[in-house]
Amino acid sequence: MQHKEEIAKQLAKPTGLKKEEIETILEIPKSVELGDYAFPCFKLAGIMKKSPVEIAKNLASNIKLKSPISQIKAQGPYLNIFIDKKIFVEEVLNINKDYGRDNFGNKKKIVIDFSSPNIGKPMHIGHIRSTIIGDSLMRIYSYLGYEPFGINYMGDIGLHIGKLIVAWELWLNKDELKKDPVKELLRLYVKFCEKEKSQVQEGTDEQEFENNEWTNKAKEKLKLIEMGDEKAHKIWEEIRKASGKGFDRVYKMLNVEFNEVTGQSKFSEAGKEIVMNAAKKGIAKTDRETGAIYIEFDKLPKKFILRSNGTASYITQDIAAAVERNKKYKFEKMIYVTDYRQMMHFQQLFEIIKKFGYDFSDKCYHVPFGTVNFGNEIIASRAGKIVLLEDVLKKTVEKAKEEIKKRETKGDEEKIGVGAVKYIIIKNEPQKDVEFSWDQALSFEGNTGPYLQYSYARASSIINKAKKIARKIKIPKNLNEKEKELIKKILDFPKIVKEAAEKLNPSLIANYSFELSQAFNGFYTSCKVINPEEGKETEVFRLKLVDAFRTVLKNSLYLLGIEVMEEM
RNA sequence: GCACCCGUAGCUCAGCCCGGAUAGAGCACCAGCCUUCUAAGUUGGGGGUCCAAGGUUCAAAUCCUUGCGGGUGCGCCA
Numbered sequence: 001m002q003h004k005e006e007i008a009k010q011l012a013k014p015t016g017l018k019k020e021e022i023e024t025i026l027e028i029p030k031s032v033e034l035g036d037y038a039f040p041c042f043k044l045a046g047i048m049k050k051s052p053v054e055i056a057k058n059l060a061s062n063i064k065l066k067s068p069i070s071q072i073k074a075q076g077p078y079l080n081i082f083i084d085k086k087i088f089v090e091e092v093l094n095i096n097k098d099y100g101r102d103n104f105g106n107k108k109k110i111v112i113d114f115s116s117p118n119i120g121k122p123m124h125i126g127h128i129r130s131t132i133i134g135d136s137l138m139r140i141y142s143y144l145g146y147e148p149f150g151i152n153y154m155g156d157i158g159l160h161i162g163k164l165i166v167a168w169e170l171w172l173n174k175d176e177l178k179k180d181p182v183k184e185l186l187r188l189y190v191k192f193c194e195k196e197k198s199q200v201q202e203g204t205d206e207q208e209f210e211n212n213e214w215t216n217k218a219k220e221k222l223k224l225i226e227m228g229d230e231k232a233h234k235i236w237e238e239i240r241k242a243s244g245k246g247f248d249r250v251y252k253m254l255n256v257e258f259n260e261v262t263g264q265s266k267f268s269e270a271g272k273e274i275v276m277n278a279a280k281k282g283i284a285k286t287d288r289e290t291g292a293i294y295i296e297f298d299k300l301p302k303k304f305i306l307r308s309n310g311t312a313s314y315i316t317q318d319i320a321a322a323v324e325r326n327k328k329y330k331f332e333k334m335i336y337v338t339d340y341r342q343m344m345h346f347q348q349l350f351e352i353i354k355k356f357g358y359d360f361s362d363k364c365y366h367v368p369f370g371t372v373n374f375g376n377e378i379i380a381s382r383a384g385k386i387v388l389l390e391d392v393l394k395k396t397v398e399k400a401k402e403e404i405k406k407r408e409t410k411g412d413e414e415k416i417g418v419g420a421v422k423y424i425i426i427k428n429e430p431q432k433d434v435e436f437s438w439d440q441a442l443s444f445e446g447n448t449g450p451y452l453q454y455s456y457a458r459a460s461s462i463i464n465k466a467k468k469i470a471r472k473i474k475i476p477k478n479l480n481e482k483e484k485e486l487i488k489k490i491l492d493f494p495k496i497v498k499e500a501a502e503k504l505n506p507s508l509i510a511n512y513s514f515e516l517s518q519a520f521n522g523f524y525t526s527c528k529v530i531n532p533e534e535g536k537e538t539e540v541f542r543l544k545l546v547d548a549f550r551t552v553l554k555n556s557l558y559l560l561g562i563e564v565m566e567e568m
Numbered sequence: 569g570c571a572c573c574c575g576u577a578g579c580u581c582a583g584c585c586c587g588g589a590u591a592g593a594g595c596a597c598c599a600g601c602c603u604u605c606u607a608a609g610u611u612g613g614g615g616g617u618c619c620a621a622g623g624u625u626c627a628a629a630u631c632c633u634u635g636c637g638g639g640u641g642c643g644c645c646a
Contacts, residue, residue: 024586025588027588030589038588040589043626052626077589078589155646158645158646159645299571301571304643307644311644313645314646340572343573343641344571345641370639370640403608407606409608411608416608428580428581429581429582432573432574435581440580443594443595444608445594445595445608446593447594454606455609457608458605461605462606503585507582511593514594521609524610525611528605531605
């Protein structure tokens with residue numbers, strides 16, 4: 001806000017401090033009654049050798065009021081400053097549907113790698129965080145004038161594929177596959193893991209899967225794929241298709257889209273080439289005994305980047321994928337949204353890119369997020385102990401349907417149910433673990449998605465009743481506390497969006513949305529909008545205020561991927 | 569062992585980056601508010617050694633150090 005600078009300028013003389021210094025000292029009081037800005041006088045107390053209370057008093061009586069300042073009050077050691085309400089009100093009156101949008105991104109490209117599930121396995125509740133956070137970042141960057149590219153980089157190769165091929169050949173039920181490909185694939189995977197586990201000898205903890213008949217079978221299949229075996233490739237393709245169907249259903253429900261859907265396997269060859277080149281140049285080292293290629297770092301543990309049998313591993317592919325994206329998109333930033341267990345992997349990846357002589361490594365970011373815990377249930381796809389994301393969504397949608405019926409209201413059960421799940425996930429600070437439970441998911445009261453949507457619907461209901469909003473609106477003589485609080489919250493929006501982008505943290509927008517809705521509901525209960533006692537002019541103004549609120553809440557929820565409705 | 573993250577009300581979380589006014593919400597609990605724009609709402613109440621101990625400061629949940637508790641990583645897995 002420019003007000004801050006202006007206030008600092010005006011305070012410079014009477015306080016004898018520099019403008020810049022005052023700007024850092026100025027703070028925003030906890031409640032609107034205390035003013036719009038506050039200047040704590042402790043620092044001056046040290047300099048002037050007087051009590052801060054006294055200094056505040058003196059300053060309050062000595063400073064001449066000049067726009068934008070309309071009032072100055074001393075309160076204890078604080079100098080509380082009030083800004084001419086006209087300035088706030090005018091800003092609110094000017095709010096239109098693009099409020100908060102900006103084009104300072106200047107169409108610069110941002111690559112966001114998110115969701116990225118493993119094919120063959122179903123998406124469980126743990127996968128949702130990458131998907132939701134990534135999707136929100138896409139929206140935020142686009143809103144600020146960047147050009148984001150969302151990439152779904154699927155785990156389409158690895159030992160789990162080998163396992164599935166073995167299981168597919170032995171136990172596939174084609175009818176079940178048609179009916180529900182996700183469940184059938186899960187059944188196959190679980191059955192394989194049971195067989196595998198039955199071979200494990202007790203007490204051989206670390207090597208439990210070495211020389212395991214079943215694990216070896218899976219490894220063989222994996223090798224067949226690498227060698228281009230036709231039959232293995234055909235099954236691989238089938239698995240890809242079947243699990244793709246399941247993913248598509250989930251993405252459709254979540255209303256998440258990507259610019260590019262690709263897989264790790266596509267980057268194996270290019271990755272090997274890059275690594276071999278680096279080895280030739282001596283940047284990467286070769287293990288003399290085995291022939292495996294690795295990289296050493298100053299502060300990180302060494303990393304193998306090519307197996308001794310010459311096959312690519314995860315990081316081999318990641319290197320090639322990063323290089324290709326840089327070439328293709330010339331990005332300003334590339335963001336990986338994965339859980340924090342991969343933190344070191346990405347540190348190593350970025351270092352390797354730098355060591356290999358590419359100049360984009362400092363444009364790479366990793367957004368690490370914590371795990372999603374589901375009550376006491378342990379999520380392990382091996383054992384089939386899994387809470388399917390699709391089931392969670394279906395269940396919340398079902399609950400929404402019941403609620404609508406119970407209340408005899410309208411509303412879109414899909415938007416409510418899906419919004420509820422998204423909100424639980426995104427309202428948390430990414431790096432913290434999320435506690436997810438049925439109780440929480442199915443609760444639609446308090447700090448929840450439906451509460452936000454409900455606030456929007458209430459506001460919409462007023463607007464729809466009023467039919468039209470006047471163009472010319474007089475600035476009211478007085479504002480009550482609830483109106484002021486709502487106005488100030490509304491005006492915070494652009495700042496919050498930018499902060500969320502800067503910190504790669506959509507939860508800031510989620511928390512803001514909640515506070516904004518609280519401010520509205522407080523206003524709603526104490527201020528009548530249509531036919532208020534205060535008269536027609538108040539009605540006209542409040543209608544516009546309500547309209548501004550719903551515009552901003554809609555935009556704010558849009559950035560989280562949560563949809564609103566006019567009635568619920 | 570080394571590294572990273574977390575620790576705030578019974579539970580789930582904001583606040584910490586950038587130190588300031590009585591530490592805030594939601595859930596749960598108790599007591600109110602629907603003949604007035606949607607009660608998925610709202611008003612009030614109880615409930616806190618901000619993990620602990622030191623340090624810096626006029627001022628610490630916030631910054632620094634150490635310790636404790638919990639999670640995670642340190643594979644030729646992905």
